[in-house]
Amino acid sequence: MDEEKESTATKVASIDPEKILGYIRKKDRKALLTVFEIVPNIDIAEAVEGFEPADLLYIFRAVPSEITADFFDELSSDAKESLIKAMTDKELVDIINEQYADDVADTLTELPANLASKVLRAASKDMRKDINTLLQYAEGTAGALMTTEYLEFIDTTPVFKVIDEIRAKGKDAETIYTLFVRNKQREFVGTAGLDDLIFAKADETLGDIMNRDVVSCHTATDQEEVAKMFRRYDLNAMAVLNADNRLVGVITVDDVMDVMVEEQQEDLARLTNMEPTDKPYMELSAWDNAKKCIPWLIALLILGTFVTMVLDRIEKSKIFTALPMLIAFVPTLMDTGGNAGAQTTGLMIRGLAVDDFGPKDVLKVLWKEFRSALIIAGIVSCFAFFWITIEQYTGIVSDAENFPGVNIWSGNCWSMEFFTHVLKNSALISITMGVAVLFSKTIGTLLPLGAAAIKKDPALLSQPMLTTIMDVATLCIFLLMAMTFFPNFA
Amino acid sequence: MDEEKESTATKVASIDPEKILGYIRKKDRKALLTVFEIVPNIDIAEAVEGFEPADLLYIFRAVPSEITADFFDELSSDAKESLIKAMTDKELVDIINEQYADDVADTLTELPANLASKVLRAASKDMRKDINTLLQYAEGTAGALMTTEYLEFIDTTPVFKVIDEIRAKGKDAETIYTLFVRNKQREFVGTAGLDDLIFAKADETLGDIMNRDVVSCHTATDQEEVAKMFRRYDLNAMAVLNADNRLVGVITVDDVMDVMVEEQQEDLARLTNMEPTDKPYMELSAWDNAKKCIPWLIALLILGTFVTMVLDRIEKSKIFTALPMLIAFVPTLMDTGGNAGAQTTGLMIRGLAVDDFGPKDVLKVLWKEFRSALIIAGIVSCFAFFWITIEQYTGIVSDAENFPGVNIWSGNCWSMEFFTHVLKNSALISITMGVAVLFSKTIGTLLPLGAAAIKKDPALLSQPMLTTIMDVATLCIFLLMAMTFFPNFA
Numbered sequence: 001m002d003e004e005k006e007s008t009a010t011k012v013a014s015i016d017p018e019k020i021l022g023y024i025r026k027k028d029r030k031a032l033l034t035v036f037e038i039v040p041n042i043d044i045a046e047a048v049e050g051f052e053p054a055d056l057l058y059i060f061r062a063v064p065s066e067i068t069a070d071f072f073d074e075l076s077s078d079a080k081e082s083l084i085k086a087m088t089d090k091e092l093v094d095i096i097n098e099q100y101a102d103d104v105a106d107t108l109t110e111l112p113a114n115l116a117s118k119v120l121r122a123a124s125k126d127m128r129k130d131i132n133t134l135l136q137y138a139e140g141t142a143g144a145l146m147t148t149e150y151l152e153f154i155d156t157t158p159v160f161k162v163i164d165e166i167r168a169k170g171k172d173a174e175t176i177y178t179l180f181v182r183n184k185q186r187e188f189v190g191t192a193g194l195d196d197l198i199f200a201k202a203d204e205t206l207g208d209i210m211n212r213d214v215v216s217c218h219t220a221t222d223q224e225e226v227a228k229m230f231r232r233y234d235l236n237a238m239a240v241l242n243a244d245n246r247l248v249g250v251i252t253v254d255d256v257m258d259v260m261v262e263e264q265q266e267d268l269a270r271l272t273n274m275e276p277t278d279k280p281y282m283e284l285s286a287w288d289n290a291k292k293c294i295p296w297l298i299a300l301l302i303l304g305t306f307v308t309m310v311l312d313r314i315e316k317s318k319i320f321t322a323l324p325m326l327i328a329f330v331p332t333l334m335d336t337g338g339n340a341g342a343q344t345t346g347l348m349i350r351g352l353a354v355d356d357f358g359p360k361d362v363l364k365v366l367w368k369e370f371r372s373a374l375i376i377a378g379i380v381s382c383f384a385f386f387w388i389t390i391e392q393y394t395g396i397v398s399d400a401e402n403f404p405g406v407n408i409w410s411g412n413c414w415s416m417e418f419f420t421h422v423l424k425n426s427a428l429i430s431i432t433m434g435v436a437v438l439f440s441k442t443i444g445t446l447l448p449l450g451a452a453a454i455k456k457d458p459a460l461l462s463q464p465m466l467t468t469i470m471d472v473a474t475l476c477i478f479l480l481m482a483m484t485f486f487p488n489f490a
Numbered sequence: 491m492d493e494e495k496e497s498t499a500t501k502v503a504s505i506d507p508e509k510i511l512g513y514i515r516k517k518d519r520k521a522l523l524t525v526f527e528i529v530p531n532i533d534i535a536e537a538v539e540g541f542e543p544a545d546l547l548y549i550f551r552a553v554p555s556e557i558t559a560d561f562f563d564e565l566s567s568d569a570k571e572s573l574i575k576a577m578t579d580k581e582l583v584d585i586i587n588e589q590y591a592d593d594v595a596d597t598l599t600e601l602p603a604n605l606a607s608k609v610l611r612a613a614s615k616d617m618r619k620d621i622n623t624l625l626q627y628a629e630g631t632a633g634a635l636m637t638t639e640y641l642e643f644i645d646t647t648p649v650f651k652v653i654d655e656i657r658a659k660g661k662d663a664e665t666i667y668t669l670f671v672r673n674k675q676r677e678f679v680g681t682a683g684l685d686d687l688i689f690a691k692a693d694e695t696l697g698d699i700m701n702r703d704v705v706s707c708h709t710a711t712d713q714e715e716v717a718k719m720f721r722r723y724d725l726n727a728m729a730v731l732n733a734d735n736r737l738v739g740v741i742t743v744d745d746v747m748d749v750m751v752e753e754q755q756e757d758l759a760r761l762t763n764m765e766p767t768d769k770p771y772m773e774l775s776a777w778d779n780a781k782k783c784i785p786w787l788i789a790l791l792i793l794g795t796f797v798t799m800v801l802d803r804i805e806k807s808k809i810f811t812a813l814p815m816l817i818a819f820v821p822t823l824m825d826t827g828g829n830a831g832a833q834t835t836g837l838m839i840r841g842l843a844v845d846d847f848g849p850k851d852v853l854k855v856l857w858k859e860f861r862s863a864l865i866i867a868g869i870v871s872c873f874a875f876f877w878i879t880i881e882q883y884t885g886i887v888s889d890a891e892n893f894p895g896v897n898i899w900s901g902n903c904w905s906m907e908f909f910t911h912v913l914k915n916s917a918l919i920s921i922t923m924g925v926a927v928l929f930s931k932t933i934g935t936l937l938p939l940g941a942a943a944i945k946k947d948p949a950l951l952s953q954p955m956l957t958t959i960m961d962v963a964t965l966c967i968f969l970l971m972a973m974t975f976f977p978n979f980a
Contacts, residue, residue: 230747269840272833372783379780
């Protein structure tokens with residue numbers, strides 16, 4: 001079914017690994033060139049995944065390096081490694097220097113030391129300088145995300161000259177759709193789109209046609225912040241400045257799309273109590289996977305000690321010994337409280353992620369959540385009251401000590417005494433639930449906003465802390481309510 | 491703190507609503523023009539949020555419509571409404587026809603009927619046709635996302651002519667960085683970047699320089715699929731074809747970034763058991779918010795009936811009546827099982843979202859998760875055994891019936907009998923936990939993959955169903971294990 005969907009969705013020429021292998025074995029250079037002409041690099045890279053290194057190497061020997069350089073970048077780290085091992089120094093020089101410095105820098109961080117230095121030796125002096133610049137920035141910052149290959153012009157350059165210069169040196173830049181403009185003092189002053197150039201009159205200068213209302217970031221800006229700015233301002237490329245406001249790099253929209261998915265995957269992982277990873281699932285070993293899960297499960301287990309302790313005490317309290325049936329509602333109460341809180345935590349994490357609000361809006365947000373929690377608690381409590389009454393009349397739960405075997409099936413349930421007892425239980429549980437929902441939505445608002453206020457990832461601790469706090473709180477509320485409702489047992 | 495961060499992160503000219511209001515009141519047309527020159531539209535739109543309609547209207551009267559058209563599009567729906575009400579027909583004609591048809595179509599869906607028809611009357615005949623085309627596609631499809639304003643050329647057109655044509659009509663297109671190429675039979679055959687044009691020789695035709703390895707989609711393609719393709723192929727724009735493979739529209743990367751965030755927000759909402767919404771949090775009323783939460787809480791409450799029923803039975807079983815202390819571990823067992831399953835469900839939802847694997851890989855994925863579940867169950871169980879032993883010795887929980895007041899603080903805990911009893915309890919609980927983790931990770935793999943196999947949103951039902959199934963399963967496993975461990979009580 002999936003393949004069917006693919007075929008109506010995309011118009012990519014279909015590609016058969018066997019066919020490519022056939023071309024390689026027959027040394028059919030022309031057929032290989034055609035493949036590269038009609039099939040996107042990433043699709044070829046996926047098709048050749050699992051080929052022998054020798055077969056893979058033939059592709060690079062048969063097809064010119066200006067075509068295979070981008071293809072090389074799409075290969076898996078394993079394939080890259082075996083190729084770098086197998087290539088001669090000359091071949092590596094061709095492939096590496098056709099690539100963008102930021103892609104080579106990314107590859108380097110995944111390679112073992114001996115291969116990394118083989119790659120660095122192959123890189124030209126200019127590229128080596130660019131790579132070293134890029135590698136000095138911390139992961140997750142604009143500096144690490146940017147490319148050093150872009151087009152920069154002085155604002156006094158006439159438009160016709162700019163076009164000539166683009167023709168001369170544009171092919172090395174990662175984007176030529178956005179031109180970056182500086183003044184004589186080397187300060188970044190604006191950008192011009194390639195379209196502005198097309199529509200400009202020949203005697204205008206870049207300074208005349210450039211946009212001055214441009215957004216830029218610094219090398220240390222967080223990549224999540226960068227992604228937000230791209231989306232807010234509909235950018236194709238953004239300038240990255242150093243502390244002196246000089247242009248040192250450029251971020252392009254394709255890299256930002258990857259950041260957006262990365263950040264989203266991180267939030268999802270955190271919400272399900274896992275350590276995030278940027279490796280694709282299929283490349284994770286069972287042990288890698290386990291390592292991301294175990295610390296959280298053990299931490300939650302330890303936090304759960306409080307719940308065990310409180311429940312052990314409550315169970316043995318006079319009131320719950322007399323009415324053990326009530327204990328059967330503990331998971332439902334905990335789950336409802338937990339779910340209600342998780343909804344709010346989720347809303348907060350999402351709102352913070354897209355800048356709908358910030359920590360400074362805490363009062364406004366709290367007030368809004370509180371009002372909606374009142375509505376929710378009211379409606380859910382009313383429903384619970386009704387539902388729990390049914391549960392007792394139908395014998396889904398039963399008070400074996402006080403009303404053994406009393407339910408509608410035995411027909412002995414129509415006494416006023418049973419009716420009052422049932423309603424009292426329903427009221428106790430539904431009111432406890434309402435209070436738990438209110439409390440949980442309040443905590444669920446405060447935890448993520450608090451985390452954001454102290455610049456921590458709001459998804460990191462909110463969910464597990466909420467669960468533990470709510471489990472304990474629900475039990476305490478339940479005990480207090482029960483003591484109020486059944487004072488003769490307390 | 492947030493403002494400080496902003497100021498180092500962005501180089502946007504800062505904007506003060508009071509200042510703009512001052513310019514309006516002083517009717518300082520020139521100052522307003524300067525604002526539009528140096529500040530991005532979305533920042534101005536946020537600054538004027540809350541201005542009186544009359545003040546807002548002055549902006550549109552003072553600044554030419556080719557400048558304010560994009561600004562209009564960034565305003566909130568309320569501001570748009572009051573402006574449309576206040577504008578003369580002539581003013582509306584100017585503003586509407588300077589906009590892109592897809593933006594006007596989006597605005598229309600948010601307006602009350604009388605204002606929507608005022609806008610449609612203002613639109614030119616061409617734009618009205620475009621809007622009607624766009625409105626016929628279902629929300630969430632490529633058809634609804636695309637723009638109808640793009641540049642299309644025949645493949646035999648010489649490059650120099652293309653540049654002239656762009657100069658003549660390019661300003662109306664949403665992107666001129668990607669040119670779309672068709673053949674004489676009106677079939678879409680490829681794309682050419684504006685950069686390809688710049689580097690082309692003058693006697694080449696579009697057919698000579700265009701890329702043939704292009705990806706495209708159909709009007710009915712799901713927008714999530716479109717976003718994946720943009721990311722996979724690093725696109726700036728993508729062709730949308732009809733059933734006859736003719737180009738009917740174009741999707742640009744800025745719209746795709748919004749889709750990516752929308753889809754991410756949807757997944758996060760679903761994971762926290764809420765109905766997704768595409769309205770910003772601050773625009774939701776408390777009641778809107780409650781409506782998204784209540785159905786899920788009630789559904790989960792009803793599902794929880796099974797848990798209540800089983801727990802009520804188990805509590806009253808001979809074995810748990812004899813060892814009530816064990817009940818205190820029920821929440822911990824349920825939470826650990828639920829958390830372990832949620833981790834796996836999360837991994838599945840993320841993997842499916844980025845196409846790391848699909849439903850067809852179910853066996854491979856299941857095997858991988860099962861191996862990692864074995865490791866996790868082993869390590870977590872061992873830790874739990876150790877931890878629960880400590881809990882019993884320190885009196886965090888106590889077996890009041892059989893060993894009242896026995897713990898290290900009373901010093902009376904060094905009998906062999908207590909030691910055996912404690913270890914037996916620890917073994918019972920930790921083995922139950924291990925089995926629950928294994929079971930939960932298996933179910934957590936199958937639910938989302940099953941949902942994806944029948945083309946349902948894997949995040950929709952996986953999490954609540956997992957919780958319910960696991961709560962009931964954990965209780966049953968616990969009962970069976972207890973009967974095995976304490977046969978004399980069973």
